[in-house]
Amino acid sequence: MTSVLAFIVAIGVLVTIHEFGHYLAARSCGIRVLKFSIGFGKPIFKYQANPQSTQWILSWIPLGGYVKMLDSREHESVSAQVDWSQAFDRQSIAAKMWVVFAGPFANLLLAFVCYWGLIAQGEVGLKPYIGPVEPGSLAAQAKLRQGDLIVSLDGKPLETWQEAQWHMLENWVAHRSVLVLTKTAQGDVHQHVLPLNRLPGDPDGEVMQKAGLTVLMPVVPAVIGEVIPGSVAEKSGLQTGDRILKVNQKTISDWQQFVKVVRGNPGQPLKIEYQRAENLYQVKLLPETVQQGGQKVGRLGAAVNMDAVDLTPYQVIRHYSASQAALRAVDKMHETIAFTLNMLGKMITGEASLKAISGPVSIADAAGESAGMGIKPYIGFIALLSISIAVMNLLPIPVLDGGHLLYHMAELIRGEPLPDKVLAIGQRLGLGILGALMFIAFFNDINRYLIG
Numbered sequence: 001m002t003s004v005l006a007f008i009v010a011i012g013v014l015v016t017i018h019e020f021g022h023y024l025a026a027r028s029c030g031i032r033v034l035k036f037s038i039g040f041g042k043p044i045f046k047y048q049a050n051p052q053s054t055q056w057i058l059s060w061i062p063l064g065g066y067v068k069m070l071d072s073r074e075h076e077s078v079s080a081q082v083d084w085s086q087a088f089d090r091q092s093i094a095a096k097m098w099v100v101f102a103g104p105f106a107n108l109l110l111a112f113v114c115y116w117g118l119i120a121q122g123e124v125g126l127k128p129y130i131g132p133v134e135p136g137s138l139a140a141q142a143k144l145r146q147g148d149l150i151v152s153l154d155g156k157p158l159e160t161w162q163e164a165q166w167h168m169l170e171n172w173v174a175h176r177s178v179l180v181l182t183k184t185a186q187g188d189v190h191q192h193v194l195p196l197n198r199l200p201g202d203p204d205g206e207v208m209q210k211a212g213l214t215v216l217m218p219v220v221p222a223v224i225g226e227v228i229p230g231s232v233a234e235k236s237g238l239q240t241g242d243r244i245l246k247v248n249q250k251t252i253s254d255w256q257q258f259v260k261v262v263r264g265n266p267g268q269p270l271k272i273e274y275q276r277a278e279n280l281y282q283v284k285l286l287p288e289t290v291q292q293g294g295q296k297v298g299r300l301g302a303a304v305n306m307d308a309v310d311l312t313p314y315q316v317i318r319h320y321s322a323s324q325a326a327l328r329a330v331d332k333m334h335e336t337i338a339f340t341l342n343m344l345g346k347m348i349t350g351e352a353s354l355k356a357i358s359g360p361v362s363i364a365d366a367a368g369e370s371a372g373m374g375i376k377p378y379i380g381f382i383a384l385l386s387i388s389i390a391v392m393n394l395l396p397i398p399v400l401d402g403g404h405l406l407y408h409m410a411e412l413i414r415g416e417p418l419p420d421k422v423l424a425i426g427q428r429l430g431l432g433i434l435g436a437l438m439f440i441a442f443f444n445d446i447n448r449y450l451i452g
Contacts, residue, residue: 006370008062010382012038014107014389015065021106022067022099023054029095032086035068069099093412100404107390108333114383115329118376123328125160125316129216130182137212138199142192147216148182151189155179160316161208161215166335168207172196173342220255220309224302231301236285238302239276246273255304262287266298333387340391398430 016038026033037043039059048055069088084090088099128150133139150158153167171178175197183189199210208214222244227233244252248271252258262270266289273282287298320328370381394402403426411417418426 006378010378010385012062013382014110014386015039015062017106017110017386018103018389018393019065019067021102021104021109025099025102026067026069026088029091029099030086031088031091031095031099032070032083033067034070035066037068038062038065040064089417093408097405097408100401100408101394103401104390104393107386107393111333111383111386111390112326112329114379114386115332116325118379118383119320119328119332120322120325122320123160123318125162125318126215126217127314127316128158128161128164129314131214131216133214134212138194138196139212142180142194143190144180144182144192144194144213145184148184148190150180151183152181153178155181159318165208168194168196168211170339170342172199172207173339173346216314217256218309218311218314219253220304222252222255222258223305225305226303228301228303231299232285232288233300233302236272236283236300237281238272238274238283238300240305241276243275244272245275245280247271262300263297266290266296268298336384336387337391340388344391344395397433398426399434400430403430 019036019038023033023036033054035055035057037057037059039057039062041059041061043057043059045058046055070082070084070086071089072084072087073089088096091099130139130144130146130148130150132146133144150161150164152158153164154171156167158164158167168178177193177195177197180192180194181189182192194211196207196211199207224233224238224240224242224244227238227240244258246252247258247261250261252261266287269284269286271282271284273280275281285300287300289296290299370377393400394405396402396406398406407418407423407426
């Protein structure tokens with residue numbers, strides 16, 4: 001339920017912002033807006049102050065929206081007494097292109113505001129110290145060692161683990177090896193080559209984990225700090241303050257070890273021994289199966305109390321002025337847009353799998369996961385999704401905003417609008433492409449969550 005609500009709120013905000021971009025641009029050009037609708041299907045709510053004003057509509061299916069403007073080519077949609085100078089098709093090409101572009105631009109502006117607000121509060125990152133290295137992994141073969149500090153990647157100095165993860169992801173997409181410079185606790189510097197081009201699977205945010213790398217964290221006692229309502233942990237009777245002692249007769253020394261066991265046993269029975277006050281208890285449970293990074297992992301719905309852990313030695317806190325935060329936000333947006341376009345290009349050329357396309361189920365799961373981590377990660381997720389919507393809408397596909405921009409550019413070159421026959425063919429082509437993309441997205445969701 002959390003995932004569904006988080007998804008609806010995120011999509012509702014992004015669609016509203018997108019359509020308001022079109023609406024405000026149209027009004028700034030003197031264009032009459034007939035309808036402003038959020039959602040599709042049967043309307044829940046309608047409002048119109050007078051016959052000459054905009055009709056505001058809220059519908060049941062929150063997966064999109066539209067702004068309907070006065071158009072002289074649709075005489076039957078309006079009354080006979082109208083001012084056709086307010087029609088969209090009677091405007092200059094520059095005005096029409098501005099109205100079309102304003103929707104994606106509004107999404108980019110929202111992403112900027114979100115990133116700027118988050119960065120202005122200070123960025124908290126983890127120092128790039130290497131944690132336990134998975135035996136036999138690419139990281140182990142490259143002789144990367146636990147406890148060493150990652151100084152730079154491909155000559156680029158690093159401050160945080162998150163920066164290292166982003167650089168690794170970009171190189172995985174590009175099928176390139178990464179030159180890793182590390183420093184030991186004694187100050188010795190070593191070079192390693194991490195051949196990410198040999199990493200199997202589709203590029204995703206789990207690149208570090210798949211390469212066998214984890215970030216070094218303090219040893220946290222296996223004591224439950226929070227139990228999520230309705231989760232497996234709550235239904236099994238686990239409570240805040242319970243100390244996990246054993247799982248399937250294996251002694252648990254810290255929280256990380258407990259999480260690793262749970263994640264590695266999705267849907268498999270676990271016998272957990274725990275201590276509550278001075279008493280010992282046992283419980284048998286089945287971890288919930290969830291999808292993360294294209295893999296099935298187990299989840300109980302219990303979290304550690306990190307407030308009781310001193311993370312200071314492991315953290316990097318960076319503070320920015322308002323102008324520095326704005327520049328950092330633009331930088332982050334540029335990186336995200338470039339990465340998105342790079343991925344799209346590789347999917348078109350066949351260098352990347354179409355499995356990377358996510359449908360509404362995957363997006364809802366990501367929304368719920370980010371919302372569960374707190375308001376800041378959720379705002380970051382909305383910013384990322386807003387950029388994705390902007391980029392997607394600007395693709396030169398008929399029906400999308402990018403397709404309409406293409407039409408207007410052709411009109412600018414020709415000196416007149418494209419023939420109706422060409423527009424009709426483009427409409428069918430665009431719907432076909434979008435239909436194919438939706439089919440792939442839903443197929444990927446079904447494959448991830450039902451077939452695995």
